[in-house]
Amino acid sequence: MPEIVKNTYIVAIIIVAFFVFFIIVVVLMYNRKQILYLKEKQLKESEYRNQLLQKELEKQKIIEKERERISHDMHDDLGAGISALKLQAEFLMQKAHDESLKTDIEELLKTSEEMNVSMREMLWSLNSGNDTLGSFIDYAKSYAQNFLKKTRIVLHIENENVIKETTITTEQRRNLFLCLKEALNNAYKHSRSDRLILSFIQQKKEFMMKISDNGVGIDPEKPEGNGLRNMKRRMQEQNGHCEVTTENGTHLFFRIEL
Numbered sequence: 001m002p003e004i005v006k007n008t009y010i011v012a013i014i015i016v017a018f019f020v021f022f023i024i025v026v027v028l029m030y031n032r033k034q035i036l037y038l039k040e041k042q043l044k045e046s047e048y049r050n051q052l053l054q055k056e057l058e059k060q061k062i063i064e065k066e067r068e069r070i071s072h073d074m075h076d077d078l079g080a081g082i083s084a085l086k087l088q089a090e091f092l093m094q095k096a097h098d099e100s101l102k103t104d105i106e107e108l109l110k111t112s113e114e115m116n117v118s119m120r121e122m123l124w125s126l127n128s129g130n131d132t133l134g135s136f137i138d139y140a141k142s143y144a145q146n147f148l149k150k151t152r153i154v155l156h157i158e159n160e161n162v163i164k165e166t167t168i169t170t171e172q173r174r175n176l177f178l179c180l181k182e183a184l185n186n187a188y189k190h191s192r193s194d195r196l197i198l199s200f201i202q203q204k205k206e207f208m209m210k211i212s213d214n215g216v217g218i219d220p221e222k223p224e225g226n227g228l229r230n231m232k233r234r235m236q237e238q239n240g241h242c243e244v245t246t247e248n249g250t251h252l253f254f255r256i257e258l
Helices: 002-095 099-126 133-148 170-191 226-237
Strands: 154-160 195-203 206-213 241-245 251-257
Touching: 002 099, 099 170, 133 154, 133 170, 133 195, 170 195, 170 206, 170 226, 170 251, 226 241, 226 251
Parallel strands: 154 195
Antiparallel strands: 195 206, 206 251, 241 251
């Protein structure tokens, strides 16, 4: 009888051990299938992301190609038209004797020059080859110098930690430039300043353009003007920030994430 009990005990142990082994094998096989399933899922997701990225790159190439085509068309057609208009106006100016007619022709020449400047700005904006901080800063400096050279405002330009090859999007570049134009125009018209500092600062992935003058500042009791509202809106559209302080002049800060 003890022998039968012993054999029964051994058989029971073997059955339990086999059952435990079977469970372990099942669990390992399940885990292996789960790992394979997850890897396959990750691979499919990666392939899908790559396909989306490829489509986005192709889309960007098409957009850039179209921008360059428009830029060339504007330069060839519109540029030639403006030049012809200006030449014709200058020819008429030489033949005109009536003072009122001369005044009208001068206005026409002024308008054609403004159109020419606007066209150059649009061509610069459309050119994807200008999508770097270095290109933006060079163009902004040139514009500010030309804008202020006939005024009493002395311009100072500062750079801090700027990596010129850093990429900036076309929309960021365009909106920063429009904010610069508005700020310079406001300084010229309203600040009564004689000194303006234009600063470009890069801190890792953040870029800041600062415009400071030593003028009368902004009256806090007056309502916010359209120009300032437009600058703030432009920065918000680029997920950036526009800040204004008026201590010892007017100081505008434009920040964007690169």
